[in-house]
Amino acid sequence: MSSHDEAAAVHHVHRDDVGARMGMWLFLFTEVLLFGGMFLVYAVYRYQNPDQFRAAALELNTGIGTLNTIILLTSSLTMALSIAAIQKGNRFLSVVMLDVTLLFALLFMVNKYFEWSTKFAHGIYPGSKELLGRPNGQILFYGLYYVMTGLHALHIIIGVVIILFMLVQVMKKKITSDNHVKLENAGLYWHLVDLIWIFLFPLFYLIQ
Amino acid sequence: MEHTSKQKHPGYLTYVFVWLALLAFTSITVTVAGVSLGKYTLFIALAIAAIKSALVINIFMHIKFEEKIFKVFLALSGMTLLIIFVLTFFDFLFR
Known part of the structure; x- marks a missing residue:
């Protein structure tokens, strides 16, 4: 421990930053396993139905997917900058960067809304007549698409709540x-x- | 190493450069997807995703600047996932 930390210990009787980060990482590993299981299902079904997966994926809007990729990458940058700013003692910049991160998260969800509602309008949603009339591979593709991007979007919403709290x-x-x-x-x-x-994007939007 | 419990983190510019690299890799992966490379398409897409992940994990998530035990944990969880994938495909392909 540096003398700097000992000075801080006067105010904070018990504090373990490394332990706190490690706890977060352990939680993240469980998240990786949660999504990992879904990627595994995806891998097996795609291996079984390569042509149907390709046919179904061609209907996804690559433009929106790419835009959302850029939005999320940029929001990651602003999040990292917010932390760097608070470390340097620049509270104003930290707050601004958190605001921008929230804005990008919102933009991502707006895109997702338009993307999904277009799919719904075309009658493509789990259990729809249009979808059930298609080959099995396409039903599986869209099932995985909705579950995986849906669970991801849920994580974005939870992230927004957490970032608001931090703000x-x-x-x-x-x-x-x-x-x-x-x-x-x-x-x-x-x-x-x-x-x-980063993995959802090429696996769903970029199949050729 | 130069750090104990206090981490040495990069400055603003480093993050901006990493972000630019991430955007560059994104444009590469989108461009490559438009070119027909047969069975290599998936491999290239996953390779680029892996490189992007490495950038995010190391710099944005500060793993590069963390204590060694974090890297051990990360490797362990990565290996676990890999083993699950390999074993499942062994079962699936040779059933």
């Missing part, structure tokens, strides 16, 4: 340059959501 804490000076492990852990969660999208 308030930064503004109230509960998160400071000296004590910011909470914001770091929120960042870890947000980056994981980005990480999962």
Whole structure:
């Protein structure tokens, strides 16, 4: 421990930042296994129905998928910048960056809304007549598409709530340059959501 | 190493450069998907996704600057996932 930390220990009787981050990472590993199981199902079914997966994937909007990829990558950048800012003691920049991150998260969900509602309008949703009339491979593709991108979108929503919570804490000076492990852990969660999208994007939108 | 419990984190510019690299890889993966490369298409897409993940995990998620035990845990969970995939496909392909 450095002398800097000992000075902080006067105010914080018991604090273990490394332990807090490790706890977050352990949670993230369970998330990786949750999505990993779904990717496994995807892998097996795609191996079984390569042509049907390709046919179904061609109907997805690659433009929206690419746009959402750029949005999420940029929101990861602003999250990282927010943490860097609070570490340097720049509370204003940290707050601004969190606001921008929230804005990008919202944009992502707006795109998702338009993407899904277009699919619904075409009658493509789980259990729809249009979809059930198609070959098995396409039903499986769209089932996985809705479950995996849906669970991912749920993570975005949870992320928004967490970031809002952190935003308030930064503004109230509960998160400071000296004590910011909470914001770091929120960042870890947000980056994981980005990480999962990095794999979802080519596997669903870029099949040729 | 230079850090104990206090991490040494990169400055703003490093994050911006990593972000630019991530965008570059995204444009590569979208472009490559438009070119017909047969069975290599999936392999290339996954390779690029892996490179992007490495950038996010190492720099954005600070794993590069963490203590060694974090890297051990990460490797362990990655290997677990890999083993699950390999074993499942062994079962599936040679059934």
